[in-house]
Amino acid sequence: MQKTGIGKYILVLLMFVFTVKMTIAQKFSPSSYIAEYKEMAQQLMTETGVPASVILAVAIHESAYGNSRIAKHLNNHFGVKGRNSSRAIRSAYKGYSSVRDSYLDFIDLLQRRKSTSSLFDDHSQEDYKSWVRGIARSGYSTTRDWSSKVLATINRYDLDEYDRVETLGETSALAQTNGAPKEDILLAEMNKNATANTFDVLNVLVVKKGDDTLTALVKKYNSSTEVLKKRSKLASTKLSVGQKLLL
Numbered sequence: 001m002q003k004t005g006i007g008k009y010i011l012v013l014l015m016f017v018f019t020v021k022m023t024i025a026q027k028f029s030p031s032s033y034i035a036e037y038k039e040m041a042q043q044l045m046t047e048t049g050v051p052a053s054v055i056l057a058v059a060i061h062e063s064a065y066g067n068s069r070i071a072k073h074l075n076n077h078f079g080v081k082g083r084n085s086s087r088a089i090r091s092a093y094k095g096y097s098s099v100r101d102s103y104l105d106f107i108d109l110l111q112r113r114k115s116t117s118s119l120f121d122d123h124s125q126e127d128y129k130s131w132v133r134g135i136a137r138s139g140y141s142t143t144r145d146w147s148s149k150v151l152a153t154i155n156r157y158d159l160d161e162y163d164r165v166e167t168l169g170e171t172s173a174l175a176q177t178n179g180a181p182k183e184d185i186l187l188a189e190m191n192k193n194a195t196a197n198t199f200d201v202l203n204v205l206v207v208k209k210g211d212d213t214l215t216a217l218v219k220k221y222n223s224s225t226e227v228l229k230k231r232s233k234l235a236s237t238k239l240s241v242g243q244k245l246l247l
Helices: 001-026 032-050 052-064 071-076 099-112 128-137 147-158 159-163 165-173 183-195 214-220 225-233
Strands: 204-206 243-244
Touching: 032 052, 032 099, 032 159, 052 099, 052 128, 052 147, 052 159, 128 147, 128 159, 147 159
Parallel strands: none
Antiparallel strands: 204 243
16 A cells, blocks of 8 residues: 555656646747737736837847746746746846736836836837837847847737737737637737748848858857857858858
């Protein structure tokens, strides 16, 4: 009886470990991340005036659409620094009890900082460009091209569609048509593209004349040689015009 009990205990323990590993290993794609958090972003936009597109784009950029270590272990989707009590990783980034708390703290951070609090009075929820540039000027990130990358994310996935007041009902409640839910057109198009072209999951760079070496591209796009070689399955650092690389 005792051996049987121990065996059951070990089996339960192994199943728990497997479940935890599967949860941690779960990967988001851009479209699945947006599908998961767009309603939260729109709700915060309605309550505070921060464009949903900006909320989503900053989260996608700072958390690698939910796949970064701090997103997985700390629920931190906005790269906010602070204390955490995690035993899984050692990090200078702030820990949250939920992803929602991370989203709320991002808005609160913009409201309480003098360098960004004026954005709430100066810009509408549809003026996402001014919001992004204002956040960048405040020193939110020390990366030079932070604002251009966030804006590129908004443009790439048409996130500004979620800033329009007339789309709030459709995107958050999936408006009913003849008793059946109407699919979110934006996400449907993204999923269609992702199925047709696997390059949609990551940024794609087409090598142009003058981009002869991987070293030059690493410096230009703030990446690393090993990352580019691994993602693009390169055997060497030599490149050819027209070649596609995954950033």
